[in-house]
Amino acid sequence: MCLAIPARVTRMLDDDCAIIELDGVQKEISLALVDDVAVGDYVIVHVGYALGKLDPAEAQKTLELVRAMSLVTDDTTPL
Amino acid sequence: MSAPQARTKRKFGRPLNFKRGVIELSHGSGGRAMAQLIDELFTRSLSNPWLEQGNDQACLELPAGRVAMTTDSYVISPLFFPGGDIGSLAVHGTINDIAMSGARPLHLSAGFILEAGFPLRDLRRIVDSMAAAARAAEVAVVTGDTKVVERGKADGVFINTSGIGVVPEGLQLSGNLARPGDRILINGTIGDHGVAVMSKRAELDFEVSVESDSAALHDLVRVMVSAVPQMRCLRDPTRGGVATTLNEIARQSGVGMTLEEAAIPIKPEVAAVCELLGLDPLYVANEGKLIAICPPQYAQALLTAMTRHPLGRRSAVIGEVAADQPHFVRMHTAFGGSRVVDWLSGEQLPRIC
Amino acid sequence: MKYIDEYRDGVAARGVAEQIILEAKPDRVYNLMEFCGGHTHAIYRYGVQDLLPDNVNMIHGPGCPVCVLPIGRLDMALSLADRDGITVCTYGDMLRVPGSGGRSLLQAKAEGADIRMVYSAADALKLARQHREQQVVFFAIGFETTTPPTAVAIQGAQAQDLDNFTVFCNHVLTPSAIANILESPDVRELGTVPIDGFLGPAHVSVVIGSQPYEFFAREYHKPVIISGFEPLDVLQSILMLIRQLNCGRAEVENQYIRAVSRHGNLKAKRMVAEVFELRRQFEWRGLGVVPYSALRIKNRFAKFDAEVRFDLSYTPAKEHNGCECGAILRGVLQPIDCKLFGTACTPETPMGSCMVSSEGACAAHYIYGRYQAAAGTA
Ligand code: SF4
Numbered sequence: 143m144c145l146a147i148p149a150r151v152t153r154m155l156d157d158d159c160a161i162i163e164l165d166g167v168q169k170e171i172s173l174a175l176v177d178d179v180a181v182g183d184y185v186i187v188h189v190g191y192a193l194g195k196l197d198p199a200e201a202q203k204t205l206e207l208v209r210a211m212s213l214v215t216d217d218t219t220p221l
Numbered sequence: 222m223s224a225p226q227a228r229t230k231r232k233f234g235r236p237l238n239f240k241r242g243v244i245e246l247s248h249g250s251g252g253r254a255m256a257q258l259i260d261e262l263f264t265r266s267l268s269n270p271w272l273e274q275g276n277d278q279a280c281l282e283l284p285a286g287r288v289a290m291t292t293d294s295y296v297i298s299p300l301f302f303p304g305g306d307i308g309s310l311a312v313h314g315t316i317n318d319i320a321m322s323g324a325r326p327l328h329l330s331a332g333f334i335l336e337a338g339f340p341l342r343d344l345r346r347i348v349d350s351m352a353a354a355a356r357a358a359e360v361a362v363v364t365g366d367t368k369v370v371e372r373g374k375a376d377g378v379f380i381n382t383s384g385i386g387v388v389p390e391g392l393q394l395s396g397n398l399a400r401p402g403d404r405i406l407i408n409g410t411i412g413d414h415g416v417a418v419m420s421k422r423a424e425l426d427f428e429v430s431v432e433s434d435s436a437a438l439h440d441l442v443r444v445m446v447s448a449v450p451q452m453r454c455l456r457d458p459t460r461g462g463v464a465t466t467l468n469e470i471a472r473q474s475g476v477g478m479t480l481e482e483a484a485i486p487i488k489p490e491v492a493a494v495c496e497l498l499g500l501d502p503l504y505v506a507n508e509g510k511l512i513a514i515c516p517p518q519y520a521q522a523l524l525t526a527m528t529r530h531p532l533g534r535r536s537a538v539i540g541e542v543a544a545d546q547p548h549f550v551r552m553h554t555a556f557g558g559s560r561v562v563d564w565l566s567g568e569q570l571p572r573i574c
Numbered sequence: 575m576k577y578i579d580e581y582r583d584g585v586a587a588r589g590v591a592e593q594i595i596l597e598a599k600p601d602r603v604y605n606l607m608e609f610c611g612g613h614t615h616a617i618y619r620y621g622v623q624d625l626l627p628d629n630v631n632m633i634h635g636p637g638c639p640v641c642v643l644p645i646g647r648l649d650m651a652l653s654l655a656d657r658d659g660i661t662v663c664t665y666g667d668m669l670r671v672p673g674s675g676g677r678s679l680l681q682a683k684a685e686g687a688d689i690r691m692v693y694s695a696a697d698a699l700k701l702a703r704q705h706r707e708q709q710v711v712f713f714a715i716g717f718e719t720t721t722p723p724t725a726v727a728i729q730g731a732q733a734q735d736l737d738n739f740t741v742f743c744n745h746v747l748t749p750s751a752i753a754n755i756l757e758s759p760d761v762r763e764l765g766t767v768p769i770d771g772f773l774g775p776a777h778v779s780v781v782i783g784s785q786p787y788e789f790f791a792r793e794y795h796k797p798v799i800i801s802g803f804e805p806l807d808v809l810q811s812i813l814m815l816i817r818q819l820n821c822g823r824a825e826v827e828n829q830y831i832r833a834v835s836r837h838g839n840l841k842a843k844r845m846v847a848e849v850f851e852l853r854r855q856f857e858w859r860g861l862g863v864v865p866y867s868a869l870r871i872k873n874r875f876a877k878f879d880a881e882v883r884f885d886l887s888y889t890p891a892k893e894h895n896g897c898e899c900g901a902i903l904r905g906v907l908q909p910i911d912c913k914l915f916g917t918a919c920t921p922e923t924p925m926g927s928c929m930v931s932s933e934g935a936c937a938a939h940y941i942y943g944r945y946q947a948a949a950g951t952a
Contacts (some may be wrong), residue, residue, distance in 0.1 A: 144574050144612055144719035145499045146803075148577040148833075165493035165575050168428040172696060173585075174726045175842040184577060186780055186833050187497075189573050189665070191723045192692030194780045194839050201577055201832035203841035208810050212589025257581060425693060483584075493575055498693075556805045557584045558621015559592070560942040566921040567680075570666035571693060573720065574639055574933060 146188035148196045150179050162187060233257040242341040246457035249335065249369030262345055263365055266352045267331075271363035279363035281328055284387050289324035291315060292383040300347065300377055303417045304432030305508070307380055308351035313437045313508060314459065315382040316358055320439035321455040321511065323394045323446050325385035329355065331382050332366040336375040347378060358437040361383070385440075392446060398453040399474035401544035404520035406513040406528055408441060409434065409535040411463055412491045415505035419494065425571065427497065431490050436509030441532045449519045457511050464503040464562045466512050467550045477545020480552040480562065486535045499572030504565050515541065576843035576923065577832070581804030590809045592624035598816050604630045606815055607905060608773040609752060611638030611933025612803040618942035620805035630812065633769060633905035634928075634935035636751055639716045639744075640667045641927040641934040642858045645891035647744055648673040651713045654742065654884060655679065655687040661705070662742075663690045663698035664713035671930050674891045676923075693740075695727035702731070702739035711880045712741045719777040721745040721869065722842040725849040728871065728878050740880035743871050746856060748778045749786045754858075756794050758904055769905055771815040773808065777832050783838030787826045795824040802830040849875055857890060859891040859927035860899040894919075897926030900936050909936040916940060 148160040149169075158173045162185065169190075173179050176192045185192035237257060263549040264272050271279040295311045305313075311327065319326040331351065335344065355362050362382075417433040419425055442455065454474075458466035463485070471478050486503055495502045509532065515523050519540055527533035545551075548560040598604060608614060614634045617623055623632060636642050652673050655662040662679070669680045669691060683689040688708075691699050695712055702710035714724045724741060731739040752772065774787050778802045787798040797818040801811035811829045818825060827836055849872060856868030871879040880886065893899075896914050900905040909915050909928065920927040921937050928936035 144610070144717060144775070145572055146719065146777040146780070147496055147575075150576070164497060166429060166490035167493040167497060169426065169497065172694075172723075172726065175722050175839060175845065177841055186777065188719055188777060189723050190696055192728070193719065193722070193777065193842065194833055196577060197832050200545075201580075204807075204810075204829070205580055206831055208586050208590060208806060211810065211813060212586065212593050226910065424697065427696075429654045489575070496575060496578065552705055554619070554621045555584050556582055556620040556622070557587050558624035558805075559620045562616060566941075567670050570669055570691065570929075572667050573665045573693075574716065574931070 144188060145195060146186045148184045149187050151179055151183050151185060154181060160192075232260070237261045239341050239345050244337055244339040244344065244367050244369055245333045246337050246371065249367055254417055255367065258367065262348055263367070266345070266348045267355065267365075269361040269363065271361065272365070278355065279328065281308055281363065282458045283327070283385070283467065284340040286390055287388040289319050289322040289386045289388055290383070291318040292381065293318060294381040295417065296376065296379050297314070298376060298484045299418070299421045300343070302421050302433055303430070303535065305435035306347055306350050307378060308347035308349070309354040309433050310508060311380040311382045312354035312360070313435050315384040315438055316360060316437040317457045317511070319384050319386040320442040321394070321457055322386070322388055323392040323442060323455065324388040325443065326358070326360050326384055326386040326439050328361055329382050329384045330364045331362050331380060333368070334375055334379040335367065335369045336377050337369055337372045339377050342380065347434070354437065358439065376563045389446065392450060394452060394455050396454050396456060396470045396473040399470055399476050399542045400453065400516070401476055402454060402517050402544050403514050403542040404517050404538050405467070405480070405529065405542065406515070406520065406523060406536060406538050407463065407486065408511055408533040410486045410488045410491065411458075411500040411507060411510065412487060412495065412505035414508040416491045416494045419498070420555065425498065427494065429490050429494055431488060431494075434509035436508055436532055438509065438511055438532060441527065441530045442511070444526050444530050445513060445523060449515055449523040451519050452513055452515045452523065454514045455511050459506050461565050462504040462506060462507050463512065463564055464501070464550065467562065468564050469546045470512070470514065471550055474542075475548065477543040477548055478540055478542050478550040480540035480550065482552050483555040484537050484539045486537050500569055503562060503567050517541070575684070578804065578875060581802065581806040583806060586941050587625060587806055587809055590806070590813055590931040594630065594809070594813050595627050596819065597813065598627050599820065600629065600632055602629065604816060604819060605633060605770050605905060606630065606773065606812060607633040607635045607755070607769045608808070609635040609637040609748065610773070610775045610778070610803070611641070611931065612776060613801065613808055614638075614935060615933050615939050616803055616805045616808050618938040620889050622805050622808055623712065623943070626812065630816070634902070634938065635755065636858065636860055636903045637748065637775060638931050638933035639720070639746060640671060640931040641792060642746065642860060643671070643715055643744055644857045644859045645893070646675055646857070646888050649891060650886050650888065651742055652677060652679065652682055652887070654711055654880065655682050655689050660709045660711060661914070662711050662713055663692045663701060665715065666691045667931060668713060672924065675949065695723045696730075699727045699736075699739060702736050703734065706738055709738050709740070712739070713744070714741050715744045717748050717775070717778050718781045721846050721850065722781060722839075724801060725845040728849050728875055729845065731878050732875065735884050737877070740883050741871060742880035742886070743850070743869060745850065745869045746858065747867050747869070748775055748782070750864055751858060751861065752790060754861055754864045754867070755904055756790065756796070768797065770819055772799070773811050773815070774798045774800040774826070775800060776803045776807070778836070778862050779830065779834045780840065781839050781842050783836050784826055784828045784834055785836050791824045791826050796823045798826045800826070800828045800834050802833070840912060859893070860903045862900070876885060894925040899926040899928045899936070902928055909939040912936070
């Protein structure tokens with residue numbers, strides 16, 4: 143449900159719109175549902191609208207948590 | 222080439238207006254207007270001895286051997302897309318269908334269905350592109366046909382091309398020959414054509430610099446056949462993508478298949494478009510790719526031969542044939558699990574959920 | 575793709591999977607429901623189930639807006655599309671779903687109805703602006719994620735004073751559906767399917783926040799982990815659920831913290847509240863009538879309500895009585911327990927809601943997981 147993708151804002155446009163970029167793909171989206179978005183921010187895009195911002199610090203923490211959870215593989219080198 | 226031009230000018234009075242002119246019903250009615258269109262556009266652009274004879278058929282001398290024949294119709298929107306257009310596509314697609322038998326493609330026919338009102342300038346662009354593709358592939362369009370339908374009864378241009386070629390002696394490639402243990406190879410990245418075409422569809426509204434992979438594969442096939450004549454089967458994964466082609470072969474041969482997701486080449490931009498639209502790149506169309514199946518001991522030699530060819534730089538072994546009763550194509554995901562890669566049900570549509 | 579690929583990493587997945595095997599107690603079963611089709615899709619597409627021990631069961635919930643839309647509502651959209659002068663716009667997901675008599679929007683389009691696939695509600699609005707002579711109806715479906723964009727479109731139509739744009743609103747609410755599953759007699763009284771915990775929605779929660787789930791943790795004593803839709807998110811959330819269950823906790827935890835806050839997107843929620851209000855009840859395919867589970871357009875915006883403008887009324891359509899979706903959505907049965915599965919009912923000819931989109935439990939099992947049963951492997 144609710145396919146939504148994190149993508150980076152590369153350019154602000156008029157009318158609460160912006161261009162986002164995802165690995166070489168550009169798309170115009172609406173920022174009507176979010177406040178305080180700046181170029182360089184990652185937003186969660188759903189049906190052409192940014193639904194919220196992605197927090198890079200929390201994203202990093204989640205990955206670290208994943209690593210900490212799997213202590214088992216920490217001392218074995220990945221294949 | 223300048224001689225016929227001078228002649229046609231005299232023959233039809235005022236030459237075709239390629240700046241502002243459009244296709245009219247009279248261009249398909251068999252009269253003078255049609256003769257002029259054929260002369261000043263088709264024959265001139267596609268020029269070869271057969272067409273210049275002006276007969277309703279081409280009489281051909283074929284080398285000895287089994288003849289491969291195929292036909293395909295091309296309807297595509299938009300007509301022009303990054304990396305090609307309906308004209309080059311109609312040549313490449315039919316050449317590839319012949320080449321997948323291992324045959325050397327020799328001659329094509331071309332039938333055009335034109336919608337009244339279609340700009341002559343665009344038509345010339347399409348025919349010129351068709352001619353360039355045929356010339357580059359050393360294949361001649363030896364006979365053709367044109368019909369015009371009323372405005373609103375077609376979408377600009379539809380093209381049908383048929384082709385024939387000759388299969389080298391002793392070569393036997395077929396979709397029912399895959400055997401358990403065989404390796405599955407592809408000659409490069411998947412989904413380029415489908416994504417390039419989608420990127421120009423107004424309603425999807427995104428920008429990406431991916432070009433269609435549309436290409437004639439017969440020279441690559443020639444190289445592959447001479448490197449590994451023991452190959453079992455070749456097929457081009459066009460509509461329905463790699464997933465559909467593998468399912469077809471699995472069913473024909475009565476085998477299963479196992480793919481390695483991590484080994485399947487894909488451009489990051491293509492993956493990103495698929496992510497945005499909720500599509501699976503395994504089902505996205507290709508026009509310059511082939512799937513090859515060969516016995517395991519020849520896989521390395523085949524891969525080496527493919528990688529040396531300009532159309533095979535990013536070739537890869539993507540999986541192997543399995544003795545699987547239900548004829549499923551399975552995939553080991555890069556994540557570490559596995560899943561079925563099923564037939565496509567219906568047309569793949571962008572999703573929001 | 576940054577913030578996507580990291581969460582699909584196979585090496586990290588193996589680590590978490592090993593930890594799950596280590597921590598899942600062999601003497602009990604964990605029945606975990608992923609509410610969302612997004613999770614169902616990730617589980618099947620990446621083969622997450624293969625990494626889980628046998629005693630961790632994933633039950634695929636009703637979280638796909640295409641699947642739960644009752645046929646009667648689709649029939650209403652079809653009847654609109656059949657009228658002259660009306661253009662129906664909708665998301666690609668809806669086009670193939672069969673209505674009564676098996677007729678889909680795609681088929682209606684082939685028969686000449688003016689039906690357009692749009693990627694966004696804004697595209698439908700644009701179409702209305704460009705074709706003032708045509709009545710453009712946006713057939714809106716979706717959960718809390720998809721509702722705010724529809725609200726923006728309706729407000730835009732009002733600002734531009736468009737009199738040829740309306741919305742046929744089918745937006746539904748996630749928490750009411752979860753409550754319905756927990757309240758169903760199967761679960762509460764018979765106790766046949768003790769759902770032990772939930773993976774909570776990712777993108778719905780970006781909008782509504784994690785707070786609405788606190789009720790479930792409190793009232794029903796079920797742990798809820800708000801989980802991202804990438805496979806590593808799912809795996810990590812499963813481990814978090816197992817840890818809570820192992821020590822008897824029932825809390826809301828937020829695994830998708832990179833995008834979800836406790837209160838969600840206040841601006842989006844405000845816009846939704848301006849335009850929409852609760853329906854007293856709404857039918858969900860597979861669940862039946864669920865009280866206060868959907869939204870309708872407020873009176874103030876009635877001008878943009880297709881149900882008002884075109885005087886539409888709802889007639890429930892009959893479902894195939896062999897379909898076991900209700901039981902599957904509650905975890906009582908598995909897709910393969912249905913007699914119609916894979917025979918009469920396939921993705922090409924769906925008989926019930928779970929087969930309608932690739933996010934439905936039956937379709938996901940058919941498309942991605944079938945070999946498990948057929949080949950007898952786990
Ligand atoms: S297989 Fe079809 S009929 Fe059976 S429960 Fe699933 S959706 Fe319903």
